[in-house]
Structures are given as structure tokens and as C-alpha cells.
Amino acid sequence: MVTIYDVANKAGVGMKTVSRVLNDEAHVRPAMRARVLQAIEELGYRPNLAARQLAANRSFLISFIMNDVTSSYQTSMLVAASAECRRRNYHLVVEIMEPDESATGLVERVMANLRPDGIMLVPPLSNDADLIQAIANRGTKLVRVAATLQGYGHVVPVRDTEVSQKLVAHLLASGKKRIALIAPPYAKAAAHERVTGYKLALAAAELPLESDYIVQGDFTFASGKSATERLLGLPQPPDAIFAANDAMALGAMAVLQQRGIGIPEDMAVAGFDDSPGSRTVYPPLTTVRQPISGMARDAIAKLLGGPVDQEPLVPELIIRGSTQVGFVETVIAQDK
Amino acid sequence: MVTIYDVANKAGVGMKTVSRVLNDEAHVRPAMRARVLQAIEELGYRPNLAARQLAANRSFLISFIMNDVTSSYQTSMLVAASAECRRRNYHLVVEIMEPDESATGLVERVMANLRPDGIMLVPPLSNDADLIQAIANRGTKLVRVAATLQGYGHVVPVRDTEVSQKLVAHLLASGKKRIALIAPPYAKAAAHERVTGYKLALAAAELPLESDYIVQGDFTFASGKSATERLLGLPQPPDAIFAANDAMALGAMAVLQQRGIGIPEDMAVAGFDDSPGSRTVYPPLTTVRQPISGMARDAIAKLLGGPVDQEPLVPELIIRGSTQVGFVETVIAQDK
DNA sequence: GGATCTTGGTCACGATCTACGATGTGGCGA
DNA sequence: TCGCCACATCGTAGATCGTGACCAAGATCC
Incomplete structure (x- = not known):
């Protein structure tokens, strides 16, 4: 096993200098640094993680x-x-x-x-x-x-409000008039922006907020199914369902298909998360994709220090066949 | 930070004895071991992982x-x-x-x-x-x-042959006569047992092996779709499709639903893996569940030493609505 | 008396930190 | 030119931590 001392010998410097180079410390002249780096390269030296952790x-x-x-x-x-x-x-x-x-x-x-x-x-x-x-x-x-x-x-942070509003606006623009919401459980505070976006979109379209059209779910497939059954039992059922996540949206779709209700003609369905299942159901599910990579990068940067994205990370609305008649799914094919 | 020396002092023993207790070595009397363990408990001592790694x-x-x-x-x-x-x-x-x-x-x-x-x-x-x-x-x-x-x-090891045979036998038993296979890519050697099981089941039923009914896929959703389209273009299309994994089976279902072909009446579909998507499509997908926990336990046991399961781990056939008319999905509900 | 078990001690392991010491280097004023 | 100070550069020493290899001394058992 090649150690830091071998590198120091090879480069003709002290062990401490090698350590300084390894840890990007100041007070090492460029020429010396280059010599050390070359020795590391030639020896194929890798610092022992355990020793670093300990010291x-x-x-x-x-x-x-x-x-x-x-x-x-x-x-x-x-x-x-x-x-x-x-x-x-x-x-x-x-x-x-x-x-x-x-x-x-x-x-x-x-x-x-x-x-x-x-x-x-x-x-x-x-x-x-x-x-x-x-x-x-x-x-x-x-x-x-x-x-x-x-x-x-x-x-x-998350910024789900705006994109949720955009999603509901898309449903309204495609001719739907009675939009139901399968809401997130109270405990999942992170998802409440989706509710806010829903309400804002209705308000912007000057539509009343029907309390019957807001059904609580718990983010599971099963809860999406039962919520949908309740919605279908209303005197005047909705013509579109916005579920606060994909699992519940898939539950909604299962119930509709079981009853032979056409998607999206009779009932449009939209979810949230761009899960794998959203791409493999038929018709493919309209949903929202989070800027996952950017959020993870920011998270690690905040933990370890380093530059954080300045422009706010915003989710992206993905329109697919569950809300749009005649949807061309070329986009989907390349997704995986 | 409490070290091994603190524990040794507290217990009135040598440091080396504490080390022996920690590593379950022999040559420590039960009374002494108990004393050390108690000292560890009282001090809330946790050995430094880095130091252990190093030494x-x-x-x-x-x-x-x-x-x-x-x-x-x-x-x-x-x-x-x-x-x-x-x-x-x-x-x-x-x-x-x-x-x-x-x-x-x-x-x-x-x-x-x-x-x-x-x-x-x-x-x-x-x-x-x-x-x-x-x-x-x-x-x-x-x-x-x-x-x-x-x-x-x-x-x-995997033991997919037997369960695949059982799955195809189930299709035959439910009245299907022309079973197609969406086969795994040649490169995925692990999945070829599924092909073997398919062939064995047909042979057991004394049915001929129609080469037209075996279409190569690549384990993606898209390949399941194109394979199914090819099968539907045959002069005499199959009445059941066994896909070598769930993603391809979901692709098959998407094509069938798009064309309004009834599942399972006109065409039964079965997959392999018990993926989350298999539980959330409608109708829920008949598939095979691997003994994942047991396999992982065996894997770690083989790596680190320890008892390995003696009885062979066998996958389980999960029959759902995509192959069985009137399927009652109480089982699914609790799956999550 | 010999064999085995029990317990303790010492050193190396390896990179970093702290702290300090030893150079070299440059500037400035006298 | 010299003395002096400030600073950059580079090295040394000890401490950090638990374990394995190895040895030694004492205890216990036959």
C-alpha cells in the first residue's frame, strides 16, 4: 500500500507538504504543488479514507x-x-x-x-x-x-403553486368546467402549495370553489380510487380530476377505466410527480416534473458549502394524453 | 468523546479486554464480559468507526x-x-x-x-x-x-423456470390457446429461464412452438408496445401475451387499450417483477414476485459469512385482473 | 510439572490537526 | 550596506482512534 510518505519521498518534499496539496491548503508554491501532484500520479497514490476520517x-x-x-x-x-x-x-x-x-x-x-x-x-x-x-x-x-x-x-424550497395553477388553467382551457381536487393529507405540508395553485386557478377563472369537489386523499393508489368513487357519486360529477400526486391519479384512472368512462373525453385526469407509472399507463398521465437534479445539487451545496443556484428552480408541466385528446406521444418514447 | 480507554477504566480492566468483548473474541470470562458491557452501557460508548477501519x-x-x-x-x-x-x-x-x-x-x-x-x-x-x-x-x-x-x-441463483411454466399453464387453464412471448434481450442472460418455462409449459400441453409468437424485446415500455403491434399484425394474432418483465407487459397493455381490445377477454397479459406499475394499472397485471428479501439476505450472508437459507428461494405467481375475469382485488388494496 | 485459559501491554496502522520551529524573501529605514 | 520586521514557505512532533500481531505473566486445570 502506497502511503503519503512514499509520495513525499518520491517528490522530495516533506509529508506535511503533500498533505497541504491534498487538502488544497494555501502556502504551497505552484512548482512544488505540481511536483507533488506528479508523484501522486506516478505512484497511483490514494489517500486512506479511514485515516483521513480519524485525523x-x-x-x-x-x-x-x-x-x-x-x-x-x-x-x-x-x-x-x-x-x-x-x-x-x-x-x-x-x-x-x-x-x-x-x-x-x-x-x-x-x-x-x-x-x-x-x-x-x-x-x-x-x-x-x-x-x-x-x-x-x-x-x-x-x-x-x-x-x-x-x-x-x-x-x-419548493415552488409548486405556480405550476399547479398552470395545470388547472390547462384543464380549463381544454374545455373542462368542473375540476375536482384529490387533496394531499394534512400531514404532508410540503404538498399544500398544490392546493393553493388549484384555488388560484379557479379564482382567476372566476369559478366558485365547490367544497364537494375537494376530496382528501393520503397519497396512496387506494385513496385515489375511493376519492374518485366518491366524486362519481355526486349529483353532478366533475369533468376533470387533479390529484396531488401520481399514485392517486392512477387510482382515479383505474376506477374510470373499470366503469368505462372515457379519458380524457368524459373525465380528464392529472397527477403530480412524473412517476414511472405515469408514463406507462394508457393514456399517459399529464403530470408535473420536479427539477430533481437541481434541487439535489442545491441540497448538497447547502450542506457542504459551495455555490447554490441563484435562479429559482421551477417544476415543469408535462401534458400528456390523460388531459389532451389526440396527444402525440413521441416525447414519451424517448423517456426511457 | 468517550473512548475505549474510558470504558476500560470504568470497568477496571485493560483496554485490550474491552476490545476483545467488542469483537466477540474468545478468552474472556462471562463475569468480566458482563462488567465491560455494563460500563459500555453506562458511558454510552460507541466505538469510532474510522479507528476500527484503520486498525x-x-x-x-x-x-x-x-x-x-x-x-x-x-x-x-x-x-x-x-x-x-x-x-x-x-x-x-x-x-x-x-x-x-x-x-x-x-x-x-x-x-x-x-x-x-x-x-x-x-x-x-x-x-x-x-x-x-x-x-x-x-x-x-x-x-x-x-x-x-x-x-x-x-x-x-434465480429459479424462474418453474414459476414461468406455472404462469403459462395458468393462461392455458383459463382457456387461452395461442400464447405469445415477448422475450428478454439476448444480453440479459438472467431472464432466459423465463423463456425456458414458457417453452416447457407449451410442451407439457402438447402445443406447437410458433416462432411468430416469440418477439424479442429489450425490457423497455416502448419495446413492449412495438412487439405487441407486431403480434397484432399477424394473420392469426395470439389471445394471450406473456412479457418477460412488467415494463414490456405495460407497453402491451397500453397498445391493447389504445385499440380497444379487451383485457383479459380478448387478450390476456402477464408480466414479471411485481413492479409498482403492475399494481396501479387497470386491470391490475398478473405477474411474478421474486423472493427479494430472502435473496438479499442470502447475498449479504455469502459476502460476510453466516447461515444461508437452505430451502431454495422460489418466486411467487401473482394472479390479477389482466388474466382473470372477475378478479377480486382485495389483495391489491393492502399492497399499498 | 505441563498444558491451557485469561488478562494486560506494546507497537504499528495512516492522514490530519495543532503548534511550533526553521528557513527564505522582500521591504523599509537608517 | 546593514539591521530589523513581516510574511510566505516548508518541516517536525505529538496526539488522535481501535484493532491485530505478538509477547508475557499469572491463573487454573489435569
Whole structure:
């Protein structure tokens, strides 16, 4: 195993100078730096991570805590964050929070063993008060993506209001008049901007807010189904459904197809998240794609320091066949 | 920070004895062991991972290499492996192989920095010859899940033949006579057992093997669509389609629904993987569920040592509405 | 008395941090 | 030209941490 001393010998410098070069410290002349770098190159030297962790008292690890691996939102964020960590020579360690696990237990387990330099949380955990408190108690650096809850740690904001409004406006523009909303559960604070956008769009079109048309869901496929059945049971059912996430929108579509109701002619359906399922149902689901990569980049930047995107990251409306008759799906084909 | 010396002092023993207790070594009397454990408990001592890594020359890390986070197969495996690692006080580090990344580059990047104690590969990477060779060159321990390619590393086998045969037999039993197969790409060796099962089922029913009914796919949604279009263009189209994975089966369903062909009355469709999409389409897709948790447990056991399941792990046939008229979907509801 | 078990001690492992020391280098005023 | 100071550059020493290799001394058992 080639060590820092071998590099120092080869370059004819002191070990400390090699260390300075490795850590981009000041007070090393360019010529000397080049000599050291060449020696590193020639020897194929790689610093021992464990030794660095021990001496520098940092781990070069980021803990990514998630609670649902079937969530494409969480897994997409995982990939993007992993790529960003790689650019900085950090590594991402995945921790999965079991349904029955306590926040303090999880934090104890992760922190005590791994001692990561930072923790990254994504919804719904980024608004979990217990978890945030447990992390705050330990003083570990924290970044929370799409968090609305104030508190400890950096926050990467979401901006779902505008795009939700645009989505509902699109439904209205395509001739729909009675737009229902399958709303997010109260606990998922991060998604309430979608409700706001819905209300703003109706107000802009000077349409009344029908309370019957707003049904609470819990982000699951099953809740989308039951919400839709309730909507269909109304004296005057809606002619379009905006679900606050894709899983519920897919539930809505399943019920409509079971009953032979035409999508989008008789009932348009739209979701939120651009999940894989949204691309593979028929007709493909109109939805919203989050700027996942940019958000992950910002999250890691806030954790480790570095430039954060200045222009605000905005989600993108993806119009597909579930809201548009005669939709040409060339876009979909290349998606995967 | 409380160190091993603090524990030794508190327990009134030598530091070395504490180390022996921590590592479950022999030659420590039960009474002494108990005293040490109590001191650890009272002080809330947690060994410094970096120091252990440095001294013991192991990292307590497993690298999990994946190339597609949208694949429910890979993410499910990730979760199960993560849970199993936790039980052993190991940690799972996720590495994502970029599409344009070379195998040697990836291995160099992962090994040089992290030096994990083992690497876990899942399909399709578990049959990637370049990657396996690069890992073999470094001598890192390796386990490959669902690998058919012989070579370096432990292998967790798949047993897809029997369940595939059972699936096709189910189609035949429900009155279908012309079963088509959307086959896996040649490169995905792991999936060829599904083809074998298909052929065995036809042979068992004394049906001829129609080469027109076997269309090659590439595991994508789009390839499932085009394969289905080809099948529908045949002089005598099939009355059932067995796709070698769920993505292609969903593609088949999309084409059928677009053309107004009834599922399952006019055409039954079955997939493979029990992906989230298979549960949220309408009608829900008949598919096969792999014993993911068991496979992940075996994989980690083979990597780190320990008991491996003796009874062979077999996949499970999940019959749903895409092949069975009047399917009652109470089972689905609780799936999430 | 010999064999085995139990316990403790010492050193190396390897990169960084803190702290300090030893040079070299340049500027400035006298 | 010399003395002096400020600063940049580079090196050294010890501490950090738990484990494995190795040895040694004592205890216990047959």
C-alpha cells in the first residue's frame, strides 16, 4: 500500500507538504504543488479514507434518509444527490427508516456508527418534527428538501403553486368546467402549495370553489380510487380530476377505466410527480416534473458549502394524453 | 468523546479486554464480559468507526452498485440488503453506474476511495463481464444476484423456470390457446429461464412452438408496445401475451387499450417483477414476485459469512385482473 | 510439572490537526 | 550596506482512534 510518505519521498518534499496539496491548503508554491501532484500520479497514490476520517474528524459521508423506496420522488432524489456527492468526493449512505422505527432510534443508529458529515432529508421526512429535533440535538448538519416546516437545518424550497395553477388553467382551457381536487393529507405540508395553485386557478377563472369537489386523499393508489368513487357519486360529477400526486391519479384512472368512462373525453385526469407509472399507463398521465437534479445539487451545496443556484428552480408541466385528446406521444418514447 | 480507554477504566480492566468483548473474541470470562458491557452501557460508548477501519483494515461498508433507480427490482433489492446490513452493523453505500461510465473507472472510483469490504451486484450488472473482471482484478469480495454468467464471486441463483411454466399453464387453464412471448434481450442472460418455462409449459400441453409468437424485446415500455403491434399484425394474432418483465407487459397493455381490445377477454397479459406499475394499472397485471428479501439476505450472508437459507428461494405467481375475469382485488388494496 | 485459559501491554496502522520551529524573501529605514 | 520586521514557505512532533500481531505473566486445570 502506497502511503503519503512514499509520495513525499518520491517528490522530495516533506509529508506535511503533500498533505497541504491534498487538502488544497494555501502556502504551497505552484512548482512544488505540481511536483507533488506528479508523484501522486506516478505512484497511483490514494489517500486512506479511514485515516483521513480519524485525523480530520470528518467522515466524507452524507446520510440520505428515506422511508419509501417505491417512491420515485425519493429514489430520483437519491440518484441526483449521489451524482452530486461523487463530484465532491463524498459518498452517500442510504438509511431506510422502518415504519415502526423511532426518530431518536434512527438518529442514534446512524450517527453513532457512521458519524456522517451531514444528513439529507426528503419528503415526507423533511417535515418530520421528531426526526428534525433528534438531529438538532446532535448538532449534525442537515438539509431538508421541499420542507415547509420551519426549524433546524437548511431548506431547499419548493415552488409548486405556480405550476399547479398552470395545470388547472390547462384543464380549463381544454374545455373542462368542473375540476375536482384529490387533496394531499394534512400531514404532508410540503404538498399544500398544490392546493393553493388549484384555488388560484379557479379564482382567476372566476369559478366558485365547490367544497364537494375537494376530496382528501393520503397519497396512496387506494385513496385515489375511493376519492374518485366518491366524486362519481355526486349529483353532478366533475369533468376533470387533479390529484396531488401520481399514485392517486392512477387510482382515479383505474376506477374510470373499470366503469368505462372515457379519458380524457368524459373525465380528464392529472397527477403530480412524473412517476414511472405515469408514463406507462394508457393514456399517459399529464403530470408535473420536479427539477430533481437541481434541487439535489442545491441540497448538497447547502450542506457542504459551495455555490447554490441563484435562479429559482421551477417544476415543469408535462401534458400528456390523460388531459389532451389526440396527444402525440413521441416525447414519451424517448423517456426511457 | 468517550473512548475505549474510558470504558476500560470504568470497568477496571485493560483496554485490550474491552476490545476483545467488542469483537466477540474468545478468552474472556462471562463475569468480566458482563462488567465491560455494563460500563459500555453506562458511558454510552460507541466505538469510532474510522479507528476500527484503520486498525482492522476493513471498512464495515458494502457497495451496492446499480444502474437504474427506476427499476423496482433494483430498489427493492437495495432496501432488503440495507435492512440486512443493519442487522450486522454494516452499512450500504449506493453507487450509481452512469450510462457512459466504464467498468474499470467505476471500480477504481469506488474501491480507491471507499475500500468496501464487499460489492453487491444486481441484474443486469451481475452479468456484466467487464465489471466482474475489474472487481476480480482488485480481489474485492463480490456477490452477484440472479447471475447466470459463471465467474468471479458468489452467486445467488434465480429459479424462474418453474414459476414461468406455472404462469403459462395458468393462461392455458383459463382457456387461452395461442400464447405469445415477448422475450428478454439476448444480453440479459438472467431472464432466459423465463423463456425456458414458457417453452416447457407449451410442451407439457402438447402445443406447437410458433416462432411468430416469440418477439424479442429489450425490457423497455416502448419495446413492449412495438412487439405487441407486431403480434397484432399477424394473420392469426395470439389471445394471450406473456412479457418477460412488467415494463414490456405495460407497453402491451397500453397498445391493447389504445385499440380497444379487451383485457383479459380478448387478450390476456402477464408480466414479471411485481413492479409498482403492475399494481396501479387497470386491470391490475398478473405477474411474478421474486423472493427479494430472502435473496438479499442470502447475498449479504455469502459476502460476510453466516447461515444461508437452505430451502431454495422460489418466486411467487401473482394472479390479477389482466388474466382473470372477475378478479377480486382485495389483495391489491393492502399492497399499498 | 505441563498444558491451557485469561488478562494486560506494546507497537504499528495512516492522514490530519495543532503548534511550533526553521528557513527564505522582500521591504523599509537608517 | 546593514539591521530589523513581516510574511510566505516548508518541516517536525505529538496526539488522535481501535484493532491485530505478538509477547508475557499469572491463573487454573489435569
